[in-house]
Amino acid sequence: MAHREARRGHFEGWSQERYALVTSTIGAILSGVRLWGFYNAFLMKDYDEVIQRPKPGRRFYWAAKPYIISLQAILEMMAEQMTPRLQPPGTITCVCDRNKQAAGEARERFEFLRKSRANWERLYPTLAFASMRDELSLQAADVLVYENCRWMQTLVRHRENGTSPSEHEMRPLMRRLSKTRRMKGLFFDRNHIRSVWTAALRSENRTADQAAHGGQ
Numbered sequence: 001m002a003h004r005e006a007r008r009g010h011f012e013g014w015s016q017e018r019y020a021l022v023t024s025t026i027g028a029i030l031s032g033v034r035l036w037g038f039y040n041a042f043l044m045k046d047y048d049e050v051i052q053r054p055k056p057g058r059r060f061y062w063a064a065k066p067y068i069i070s071l072q073a074i075l076e077m078m079a080e081q082m083t084p085r086l087q088p089p090g091t092i093t094c095v096c097d098r099n100k101q102a103a104g105e106a107r108e109r110f111e112f113l114r115k116s117r118a119n120w121e122r123l124y125p126t127l128a129f130a131s132m133r134d135e136l137s138l139q140a141a142d143v144l145v146y147e148n149c150r151w152m153q154t155l156v157r158h159r160e161n162g163t164s165p166s167e168h169e170m171r172p173l174m175r176r177l178s179k180t181r182r183m184k185g186l187f188f189d190r191n192h193i194r195s196v197w198t199a200a201l202r203s204e205n206r207t208a209d210q211a212a213h214g215g216q
Helices: 002-006 016-032 044-050 064-085 100-116 136-161 172-177 190-214
Strands: 037-041 094-097 126-129 185-188
Touching: 016 037, 016 136, 016 172, 037 044, 037 064, 044 064, 044 190, 064 100, 064 185, 094 100, 094 136, 094 172, 100 126, 100 185, 126 190, 136 172
Parallel strands: 037 185, 094 126
Antiparallel strands: none
């Protein structure tokens, strides 16, 4: 989506007419099939005030921890919204966009959540990483993530100015997706980030203590 918006790579030289046609087609496809979309966002400046970021290394970037918070939020949203809609014994297959920097911590968090949440080991059997070139579902997710990011920028601008946003300020594609009623979003403020992080630390410490006592 970022390349398409900037007319880079495959999209270089596209006319406005072609761009508009493809945008309309994407909207028609995604709103015409029974897809559910879940997304969340938070400001990094809010995150920095709540959590000490790890220093970036030579190969790995500092966004691993924020990535984990977002991953957990999405898993919890999907479990809450989709479990009642699944035919037993329905499961959710998790495929993430390939991300070497965060994959290790993501797997650890995923396994921790599977073991600490009721029925999650059955609900979420595996976590895999793939390329958007190979997984069409990741392309659909990329559209939603990009459109949500643009919409969040609008919401933040209004929040800082003390004003309220209008639905008409949504980009046409995001507005079309929102009208399906199958898009669920969450915006983290500082308090929400703090509560999620604190709860995660407490649950991890409790699980570690239980494992230690169990092994004695």
